[in-house]
Amino acid sequence: MRRALTERFDEEIRFFKGWIDKPKAVGSVVPTSTVTARKMASVIDLGSGLPVLELGAGTGVITKAIIDRGVKPQDLFSVEYAADFVEHLRTRFPAANILHGDAFDLDTVLSPYPGMMFDAVVSGVPLLNFPVKQRISFVEQVLDRIPDGRPMVQITYGPLSPVPPRRGNYTVEHLDFIVRNLPPAQLWLYRRPLKA
Structure with missing residues (x-):
């Protein structure tokens, strides 16, 4: 129990430092809760035979929830922009595919x-930090990488969808x-709507 609390505190400090260094790239001053991470990972279909894409992995709270859900680490591709977080993720999840880069590219x-x-795609990218046109383009490029009808799940801290409905080929x-x-x-x- 004490070790878990220490790890959580270390994670929060690392996340806060990331927010101080790059506030636009980090959506909150503390990591996502495990309750939220588990709910996000719940959209994954373990029987699909396809890998999972995580965007904006941060310190790895959602990454851990995806693996705990039953996704094999080698079937997880996690994209993170901040080099410090990438190094931490590669140490913490050595068998996962941790990719350093921009989720918008x-x-x-x-x-x-x-x-x-x-x-499926599990996204912790802080979309509200970007213009609406860029958010729409982001969702469109992400949905090109998953079968029609399969979801991209996105966390946000605003009351409304960060990507407005009826602005592209996707449902909200x-x-x-x-x-x-x-x-x-x-x-x-x-999601991309299923073709009739």
């Missing part, structure tokens, strides 16, 4: 894996409002 980040499709669905997160978090799902 997946063509470059995933260039070693051309054509790879994912079961509210997944959950989680009070046990600091600050309280909203979870949203984005």
Whole structure:
């Protein structure tokens, strides 16, 4: 118990330092709660046979929840922008594919894996820090990498979807409002509609 508390405190300090260094790249001053991370990971279909893409991995709270859900580390591709977090993630999850790069430029980040499709995308990218047009483009490029009907789950701290509906080829669905997160978090799902 004491070790878990120490690890959590270390994680919060590391996250806070990341926020101080790059406030636009980090969405909150504390990491996502384990309750929120588990809910985000719950959208993954373990039977699909496809890997999972995580964007904005931070200190790895959501990464751990994805692995705890049953995703094999080698089937997890986690993209993180901050070099300090990347180093931490590679130490903490040595068997996972930790990729250093910009989640808004997946063509470059995933260039070693051309054509790879994912079961689902779990995103902790702080979308509210970016213009609406860039958020829409972000969702569109992410959804190109998962089968129609499969979800991208996004965390946000605003009351509304950070990506407005009816602005592109995607649907928007509210997944959950989680009070046990600091600050309280909203979870949203984005999907390509299934073809009739």
